[in-house]
Amino acid sequence: MQYRKMGSLDWNVSALGFGCMRLPTRRFTLMRADTAKSVRLIRHGIDLGINYLDTAWPYHMGDSEKVLGLALQNGYRERVHLVTKLFMPLVRKTEDFDRFLNTQLERLRTDYIDIYLFHALNAGEFEKVKRLGLIDEMERAQQQGRIRHIGFSFHDTLPVFREIIDFYNWDMTQIQYNYMDTAIQATTEGLAYAHAKGIATVIMEPLKGGVLANPPAEALAVMNASAHKRTPVDWALQFLWNRPEVTVVLSGMGSQRMIDENCAGAERSGIGSLSAEEEKVIAELAEIYRRKVLVPCTACRYCMPCPAGVNIPQNFAILNNVSMDSNILMRWMRRWGYRKLTGSKARVNKEKANGNASLCVRCNQCLKHCPQEIAIPDELEKVHAIMGKWQHVDRHYRS
Ligand code: SF4
Numbered sequence: 001m002q003y004r005k006m007g008s009l010d011w012n013v014s015a016l017g018f019g020c021m022r023l024p025t026r027r028f029t030l031m032r033a034d035t036a037k038s039v040r041l042i043r044h045g046i047d048l049g050i051n052y053l054d055t056a057w058p059y060h061m062g063d064s065e066k067v068l069g070l071a072l073q074n075g076y077r078e079r080v081h082l083v084t085k086l087f088m089p090l091v092r093k094t095e096d097f098d099r100f101l102n103t104q105l106e107r108l109r110t111d112y113i114d115i116y117l118f119h120a121l122n123a124g125e126f127e128k129v130k131r132l133g134l135i136d137e138m139e140r141a142q143q144q145g146r147i148r149h150i151g152f153s154f155h156d157t158l159p160v161f162r163e164i165i166d167f168y169n170w171d172m173t174q175i176q177y178n179y180m181d182t183a184i185q186a187t188t189e190g191l192a193y194a195h196a197k198g199i200a201t202v203i204m205e206p207l208k209g210g211v212l213a214n215p216p217a218e219a220l221a222v223m224n225a226s227a228h229k230r231t232p233v234d235w236a237l238q239f240l241w242n243r244p245e246v247t248v249v250l251s252g253m254g255s256q257r258m259i260d261e262n263c264a265g266a267e268r269s270g271i272g273s274l275s276a277e278e279e280k281v282i283a284e285l286a287e288i289y290r291r292k293v294l295v296p297c298t299a300c301r302y303c304m305p306c307p308a309g310v311n312i313p314q315n316f317a318i319l320n321n322v323s324m325d326s327n328i329l330m331r332w333m334r335r336w337g338y339r340k341l342t343g344s345k346a347r348v349n350k351e352k353a354n355g356n357a358s359l360c361v362r363c364n365q366c367l368k369h370c371p372q373e374i375a376i377p378d379e380l381e382k383v384h385a386i387m388g389k390w391q392h393v394d395r396h397y398r399s
């Protein structure tokens, strides 16, 4: 494992961090974590040298923090930097700060959090942080020893990012960044801005919710033609580790194979290690993906559950996969995946969210939760036109 300096903190952190929002799940549930499998995987990652673990209140409907609390027993807690977040959409008043933090300490079975983040700050949530005096609450918790350092994760635009960065002496920031998303969210400029201020920068969504792990045929052809043989995942991760501004790359790893491959990749990584030819390959891949991905959903599931039972990320994944597959048989199979979701109000199972896009009733409840600012009801209408009514993609996109 390679280790990097954590901004202005006196830490050596593993270049690869364990993101605990995509743990193995229990059978017949969409989001609840499988405790035994998850504990085994997390400990396996730590045994391979990962010392940075990231979780949050809502991950796996609260199971992620509980599972992590179990995984970190028997001496594992002392081997890692543990990071969790104050889930801003649920914070209504200043007193909520203590309620959430104390519950999270209990779930995590620990006395302290190494870094406590404001979760998914955007312009609106940042105003709430200021209005409720939540930075004072963070500092109070820090003085009491319940948290050690303060940071924020971010989903908004560059001007908002700069404003938040300039507002406080943060220890770290967590941003969405990958070779497709260099010009949206915090952007490359924001990444450099935080780094110049000595703030550690942790990367989330390095594979854009798995999209970069499943390349379309044109992207695969570019990878195969390169003299450098890498998996699609490794191309995406090495792009990030190559940059001096990146401290930790988080990966949500749901199997031992993923952990082994990503740890091996981290071991090979290095700042400035990619050649000009490799950087050119990545630029070509980004261009291909930008032409193919129709809805920039990262499958974070913050928009779920939908009261109508629509499986929002699944509908968008099916559409993007149809767009990315050049093979007619595979496209047909993807469409079959859409038919397996139900369009019947009588048959929809809201617990399991097995509904297709046609069930959306435009209540708009999901809109405020989407960090990618996707116009979810509008996009679902297009999904159903394309997948349910077999209209051509070009009629709704690319025109
Ligand atoms: S707008 Fe549609 S998809 Fe979003 S929560 Fe409402 S019914 Fe569900």
Ligand code: SF4
Residues within 6 Å of the ligand: 296, 297, 298, 299, 300, 301, 302, 303, 304, 312, 313, 316, 369, 370, 371, 372, 373, 374, 376
């Ligand atoms: S639609 Fe938005 S909130 Fe829902 S899973 Fe996709 S990116 Fe996440």
